[in-house]
Amino acid sequence: MTMTDNRQNTVIGTRQLRREDPALLTGEAKFTNDLNLPGALHLSILRSPHAHAAIVSIDTAAAKASPGVVAVYTGAELQSQWAGPMPCAWPVTPDMKNPPHFPLAASKVCYVGDGVVAVLATSESASRDALDLIEVEYKVLKAVVDVEEALSDANIIHEDLGTNKSYTWNLKIEATEGCVEEAFQKAAFKVSERYVQQRLLPMAMEPRAVAAVPQPFGGDITLYSSTQIPHILKVMAALTLGIPEQQVRVIAPSVGGGFGSKLDVYAEELLCMALARKHGLPVRWVEERSENSMATIHGRGQVQYVELAADKSGKLTAVRVRIKADMGAYLQLVTPGVPILGAFLYAGVYDIPHAYDFSCDGIFTTLTPTDAYRGAGRPEATYAIESAMDALARQMKIDPFELRKRNFIQKEQFPYTAFSGLTYDSGDHLQAAEKAAGLADYVGIRAQQAKQNVPGAKKRLGIGMSSYFEMCGLAPSRVLASLNYGAGGWEAATVRILPTCKVQVVTGTSPHGQGHETSWAMIASEKLGIPQEDIDVLHSDTAISPLGLDTYGSRSLPVGGVAIAGACDKVIDKARLIAAHQLECSADDLEFAGGVFSVKGSPDRAVPMAAIAFAAFTAHNLPDGLEPNLEAQYTYDPPNFSWPFGTHMCVLEVDTETGQIEILKYVAVDDCGVQINPLIVEGQVHGGVIQGLAQALFEEAVYDTDGNLKTTTLAEYLVPAASDVPSITTAHTVTPSPTNQLGVKGIGEAGTIGAASTVINAVVDALSGIGVTSMPMPASPQTVWRAIQSAAKK
Amino acid sequence: MIPAAFDYKRASSAAEAISLVGQYGDEAKFLAGGHSLIPLMKLRLAQPAMLIDIGRIKDLSYIKDGGDFIAIGALTRHMDVEKSALVIKEVPLLAHAAGYVGDAQVRHRGTIGGSLAHADSASDLPATTLALGATYVAQGPKGERLIAAADFYKGFLESALNPDEMLTEIRVPKMNGAKWGFEKFNRRAQDWAIVGVAAWRSKDASGVALVNMGSTPILATSVSDALKSGASVADAAEKAAAEAEPQDDLNASSEYRVHLAKVLVRRALEKATA
Structure with a gap:
C-alpha cells in the first residue's frame, strides 16, 4: 500500500480480525428468528399468484377452522389499523405520482407476491398450513411486465393515477442554451447505446424476520426486525400505525446481510406490530426463501439510453442520458430516488464541459417493487458510461485505456467542481488506472491477444477496465433537501467513559455484516488512547441509541465513524479540563497522547485517563461548574459526499464453441482514503466485486410475460459460490478525504460499482474481433454463444 | 420452507422397508439421503403422508468386487463411491462422475441409490451408469429382480421400480482399462x-450417455454406432443428439x-481416445 497519509496512527490502519466473527461463525449470534418469545403467534401471509388482478371474493372460513389458527384477516378487515399508507420518503418531484400502498391489498393485487390475507396461528406450521385452505377468487387483468411498454399506458395499473408514469426527473446542465444538441451536431465521434440493467434479487443470506412484542401496560411496543434501519423504521412505523413515536422501540438483532433490501419499511413489520397490539401477544414472522424472492424489494431494473459526443481526439464534449426506471408495482421507501442517485455520475470520472442532459422516467409495472440495492443507481451509471467509453474507443479504433487517459479529471484539478455543481473532493484516476494496468499486465495481455485471437480461435482473450467514482457517504443534509429527500444525512454518536475507564461507544449506524463493532472500537481506541478490548460498541436498538440514521449508501464510516471521532474529541476536551484542574495548570498547556495528559515540556507532570474517568465519576474534586461524568454526544452532518474512486481490470477467456467464460485475473485498485482496518476493506471489495460480477455473468430475476417470477429459489437464481468466482487481486491508492478529520471514504459499494462494466467490457473486448459489439447481462454461456452466432451471420 | 405434515417410520432392513411401503402404499416415500425429496417437500411440490427412512440400513452401504462387475449398495454415499479405491480402479468413470454430484455436503449425505431411483435426467449418475451398461437390483415383496439401466428410466422422475420395490444394489461392469x-x-x-x-x-x-438432454438420461447409440462403423470422433459427435x-x-x-x-x-470422446 502506498500511504500518502501523514497521520501518526497506531491503531487505525492495522489489519485486525473482526470481533464480531467468533459469535457469527460458531452460531452464537442471535438473529431475529432465534428470539425465544413464549406465547408468540406466528404470522403467515397468503400472497397473490397473479401479477395483476382484482380481488373478487375471499373465503377464509376453512382457514379459521384449521387447528392452531387464532385469526385470519383480509386487507379490507385490517384497513382501520393504518393511520396512513406505507411510506415513500423520497418524492423526487412535486408532481410525483404515488399510489396508496397498504400492508395487505384490499381490492386488487399488483404483483405476484402482493400480500392478500394474514393468518395468525400458535405455530409456524399451523399458520403455513392454513394458507392452503384460503379461497380467493380473482379477476385476472393483463400483466404489465416491460417497462418501456408500460409507458404506452395501454394497461394502467393504478387507475386513479391515470398513467403508469410516476415521474420525470431532469438534470440538464448547459453552459449556453442548446449546447448539448450543438455538441452532438459538431461531434467528430458519437456513440448511442442502449443498456439493460436487469432486475436482481438482493438475496441476503438471512431472509427477513420480524417479531413485535407489546408491553402489557401503557401501549409501548418493541419491534425486532432484520433491518438495516431501526431508527428510520421507528419513525415510519409510528406514523403509519398512528402510535406515539416515544412508545415504539426498534431493535435490529444480528442481521445476516441486507445489500439495501433491508433499507425499507415493509408490510410484515407493520402487520406484526398492528396484530401484536390487537391481540396483546407477541407476533412473529419469518420469510421463506422463495417468498423473499417475491416480497422483498428487487434491485436495478433500468433501461438506459446513453449518448456520448466527442471531438476528434476523443475528448468528451457532451453526455445525454435517458432512463426508463422500473419502479415495480408500488413506491417503497426510496424507490423513486434510486436512479437519481446515479444521475450525477453518467460522466463518470471524466472532465466534461457543462453539456449534460439527463432525464429519467419512473414507471410502474406489475412486478415486485424495486428499491436500493448495493450501489443504488451508481453501478448502473458507471456501467453505462464505462461501457459507452469502450464503444467510443472501438469506433475511434483506439485503445480504451488511452481514451480514458485523454478524458480523466487530472490530479491537479482536485477539488474539482463538476458540471453538476458537486465538488469531487479528491482523486488521482491516472495513478489508480496505471496501478491496475501494471497488476493486470495490460500491455502483456494486449500483446498476447494479438497472437491468440486469430480467426477460428477456440479461446479468445479479453481485457476490460472500468474507472469509477463512488458518490457515497449519504449525505449532506442540505444536498438531500435539494433532492426532495424526506430526511437528513447526519449521524450521531455518543462516547461514554465509565468509572473504571472502560468505554461505551454508542452509534446510530446499524451494522449487518460490515464489522462496525471492530472498526468503531479502533477509531475510539486511536482517539482516546484506551485499549480496544476496553471499548464496547452499542448499536441497533433505539432505546440504547436513540439518535441515528442507520446504515446504507457507504455512509457508516464517512458519516458515523467521523461522528465517533467527534464525540471522542468532546470527551477529551472535557477530560482535559479535569486534568488541568488536577495538575493545576491551564488546559492549553496540556498535551494528550497515548491516553495520558501531560504538561507540555514536563512529561512527569501527567495524569492518565483512568484517573480522570474515576474523578469525573466521584465528582469529589471537579472544576467549578463542570458536570460530573465523561460522556459526550456528537452529531456529524457531512459537508460533502465522500468520493472513493478506483480502476478495476478483468482478464478472461471466452470459449467460442460453448460461450463459457473463464476469468483469469481480476484486479481491483480502490482508493477509499485512509483505511481503518485494511482486512475489512479487502472483504468489502471482495464481496462488492463478486456482487457486480454476479450481475455481469450470473444473476437475473426472470419474469414470464404474465408477470410470474421464474427464479424464486437458489437453484434458478444463480448466486455464484466461492468455486464459481476468481481470486481477486486487491490493491489500493490512498488519497485521504480532505472533508473529514479521519480522511476516510466509504468502501461498501465500490466493488459493485466497478465490477459489472469491467467484466462485460472484457467479454466484448475478447469477441470484438469476430464482430460482437455488445453483450447483454447476465452474459450466460447461451447469451454469449448466441452473440457469437449472430455476429458470424452478419 | 415448511413441509406439509407427514408421518415417519424408520426401517432397519430392506425387508422391513418393503413391508412398510406395502402397508402405506402410494402415500409413502422412501427417504435415503434426502437431497432430492426434502427440498421438494419444503416447497410442497411433494407431500407424502408417510416417510420411510431407509437411510440407516447399514447393510446396504458397501462396495464389493462381483467378478465382472462392481456391486455398490444402494445406500452408499456419493463420497464413498468417489473415494473408493476399488471403484477408482475398476470403474474410474463412475468415481469421477460421483465427484461432480452437487457439492461436498450433498456428496456426504446423498446416496447412489437415491439419485438413481429419483430418476432425474439432470443428475449425473443415471446417465453415467447408463453409459457403463449397469444393472440395478430391485427388491420387492416377491424377492429380487434385475433391471438393466437401459430399461430403468421411463420418463421425467419416473422409473421401472414398482411402488412396493426398493433399489438395493447397483452392478457396474468393470471397464477393463477402457478410456x-x-x-x-x-x-x-x-x-x-x-x-x-x-x-x-x-x-x-463404446458407451455414451447424455445428462439433461430429455426427460430421461439418454443413451447416444448413434454415436457408438458411428464409431463402430469407423467414423472419426468429430463425425460421430455430430450424431450426439440423435436420440435426445x-x-x-x-x-x-x-x-x-x-x-x-x-x-x-x-470433447469427452477425445479424452476417451487420447
Missing part, C-alpha cells in the same frame, strides 16, 4: 448439468443444448 471422458457443463459448480456427457471407449466398443429430445429452460434452449451435446460428446 473415458466426462463433461459437465454448468454455470455454477454445484448446479445440475445444463448438458453432461459420460463416455468410454475400448478397442471395439432436449427441453427449453432458463439456462438453455433446446437448440443450444443440441449444440452443446455435440461439442461435449466430441
Whole structure:
C-alpha cells in the first residue's frame, strides 16, 4: 500500500480480525428468528399468484377452522389499523405520482407476491398450513411486465393515477442554451447505446424476520426486525400505525446481510406490530426463501439510453442520458430516488464541459417493487458510461485505456467542481488506472491477444477496465433537501467513559455484516488512547441509541465513524479540563497522547485517563461548574459526499464453441482514503466485486410475460459460490478525504460499482474481433454463444 | 420452507422397508439421503403422508468386487463411491462422475441409490451408469429382480421400480482399462448439468450417455454406432443428439443444448481416445 497519509496512527490502519466473527461463525449470534418469545403467534401471509388482478371474493372460513389458527384477516378487515399508507420518503418531484400502498391489498393485487390475507396461528406450521385452505377468487387483468411498454399506458395499473408514469426527473446542465444538441451536431465521434440493467434479487443470506412484542401496560411496543434501519423504521412505523413515536422501540438483532433490501419499511413489520397490539401477544414472522424472492424489494431494473459526443481526439464534449426506471408495482421507501442517485455520475470520472442532459422516467409495472440495492443507481451509471467509453474507443479504433487517459479529471484539478455543481473532493484516476494496468499486465495481455485471437480461435482473450467514482457517504443534509429527500444525512454518536475507564461507544449506524463493532472500537481506541478490548460498541436498538440514521449508501464510516471521532474529541476536551484542574495548570498547556495528559515540556507532570474517568465519576474534586461524568454526544452532518474512486481490470477467456467464460485475473485498485482496518476493506471489495460480477455473468430475476417470477429459489437464481468466482487481486491508492478529520471514504459499494462494466467490457473486448459489439447481462454461456452466432451471420 | 405434515417410520432392513411401503402404499416415500425429496417437500411440490427412512440400513452401504462387475449398495454415499479405491480402479468413470454430484455436503449425505431411483435426467449418475451398461437390483415383496439401466428410466422422475420395490444394489461392469471422458457443463459448480456427457471407449466398443438432454438420461447409440462403423470422433459427435429430445429452460434452449451435446460428446470422446 502506498500511504500518502501523514497521520501518526497506531491503531487505525492495522489489519485486525473482526470481533464480531467468533459469535457469527460458531452460531452464537442471535438473529431475529432465534428470539425465544413464549406465547408468540406466528404470522403467515397468503400472497397473490397473479401479477395483476382484482380481488373478487375471499373465503377464509376453512382457514379459521384449521387447528392452531387464532385469526385470519383480509386487507379490507385490517384497513382501520393504518393511520396512513406505507411510506415513500423520497418524492423526487412535486408532481410525483404515488399510489396508496397498504400492508395487505384490499381490492386488487399488483404483483405476484402482493400480500392478500394474514393468518395468525400458535405455530409456524399451523399458520403455513392454513394458507392452503384460503379461497380467493380473482379477476385476472393483463400483466404489465416491460417497462418501456408500460409507458404506452395501454394497461394502467393504478387507475386513479391515470398513467403508469410516476415521474420525470431532469438534470440538464448547459453552459449556453442548446449546447448539448450543438455538441452532438459538431461531434467528430458519437456513440448511442442502449443498456439493460436487469432486475436482481438482493438475496441476503438471512431472509427477513420480524417479531413485535407489546408491553402489557401503557401501549409501548418493541419491534425486532432484520433491518438495516431501526431508527428510520421507528419513525415510519409510528406514523403509519398512528402510535406515539416515544412508545415504539426498534431493535435490529444480528442481521445476516441486507445489500439495501433491508433499507425499507415493509408490510410484515407493520402487520406484526398492528396484530401484536390487537391481540396483546407477541407476533412473529419469518420469510421463506422463495417468498423473499417475491416480497422483498428487487434491485436495478433500468433501461438506459446513453449518448456520448466527442471531438476528434476523443475528448468528451457532451453526455445525454435517458432512463426508463422500473419502479415495480408500488413506491417503497426510496424507490423513486434510486436512479437519481446515479444521475450525477453518467460522466463518470471524466472532465466534461457543462453539456449534460439527463432525464429519467419512473414507471410502474406489475412486478415486485424495486428499491436500493448495493450501489443504488451508481453501478448502473458507471456501467453505462464505462461501457459507452469502450464503444467510443472501438469506433475511434483506439485503445480504451488511452481514451480514458485523454478524458480523466487530472490530479491537479482536485477539488474539482463538476458540471453538476458537486465538488469531487479528491482523486488521482491516472495513478489508480496505471496501478491496475501494471497488476493486470495490460500491455502483456494486449500483446498476447494479438497472437491468440486469430480467426477460428477456440479461446479468445479479453481485457476490460472500468474507472469509477463512488458518490457515497449519504449525505449532506442540505444536498438531500435539494433532492426532495424526506430526511437528513447526519449521524450521531455518543462516547461514554465509565468509572473504571472502560468505554461505551454508542452509534446510530446499524451494522449487518460490515464489522462496525471492530472498526468503531479502533477509531475510539486511536482517539482516546484506551485499549480496544476496553471499548464496547452499542448499536441497533433505539432505546440504547436513540439518535441515528442507520446504515446504507457507504455512509457508516464517512458519516458515523467521523461522528465517533467527534464525540471522542468532546470527551477529551472535557477530560482535559479535569486534568488541568488536577495538575493545576491551564488546559492549553496540556498535551494528550497515548491516553495520558501531560504538561507540555514536563512529561512527569501527567495524569492518565483512568484517573480522570474515576474523578469525573466521584465528582469529589471537579472544576467549578463542570458536570460530573465523561460522556459526550456528537452529531456529524457531512459537508460533502465522500468520493472513493478506483480502476478495476478483468482478464478472461471466452470459449467460442460453448460461450463459457473463464476469468483469469481480476484486479481491483480502490482508493477509499485512509483505511481503518485494511482486512475489512479487502472483504468489502471482495464481496462488492463478486456482487457486480454476479450481475455481469450470473444473476437475473426472470419474469414470464404474465408477470410470474421464474427464479424464486437458489437453484434458478444463480448466486455464484466461492468455486464459481476468481481470486481477486486487491490493491489500493490512498488519497485521504480532505472533508473529514479521519480522511476516510466509504468502501461498501465500490466493488459493485466497478465490477459489472469491467467484466462485460472484457467479454466484448475478447469477441470484438469476430464482430460482437455488445453483450447483454447476465452474459450466460447461451447469451454469449448466441452473440457469437449472430455476429458470424452478419 | 415448511413441509406439509407427514408421518415417519424408520426401517432397519430392506425387508422391513418393503413391508412398510406395502402397508402405506402410494402415500409413502422412501427417504435415503434426502437431497432430492426434502427440498421438494419444503416447497410442497411433494407431500407424502408417510416417510420411510431407509437411510440407516447399514447393510446396504458397501462396495464389493462381483467378478465382472462392481456391486455398490444402494445406500452408499456419493463420497464413498468417489473415494473408493476399488471403484477408482475398476470403474474410474463412475468415481469421477460421483465427484461432480452437487457439492461436498450433498456428496456426504446423498446416496447412489437415491439419485438413481429419483430418476432425474439432470443428475449425473443415471446417465453415467447408463453409459457403463449397469444393472440395478430391485427388491420387492416377491424377492429380487434385475433391471438393466437401459430399461430403468421411463420418463421425467419416473422409473421401472414398482411402488412396493426398493433399489438395493447397483452392478457396474468393470471397464477393463477402457478410456473415458466426462463433461459437465454448468454455470455454477454445484448446479445440475445444463448438458453432461459420460463416455468410454475400448478397442471395439463404446458407451455414451447424455445428462439433461430429455426427460430421461439418454443413451447416444448413434454415436457408438458411428464409431463402430469407423467414423472419426468429430463425425460421430455430430450424431450426439440423435436420440435426445432436449427441453427449453432458463439456462438453455433446446437448440443450444443440441449444440452443446455435440461439442461435449466430441470433447469427452477425445479424452476417451487420447
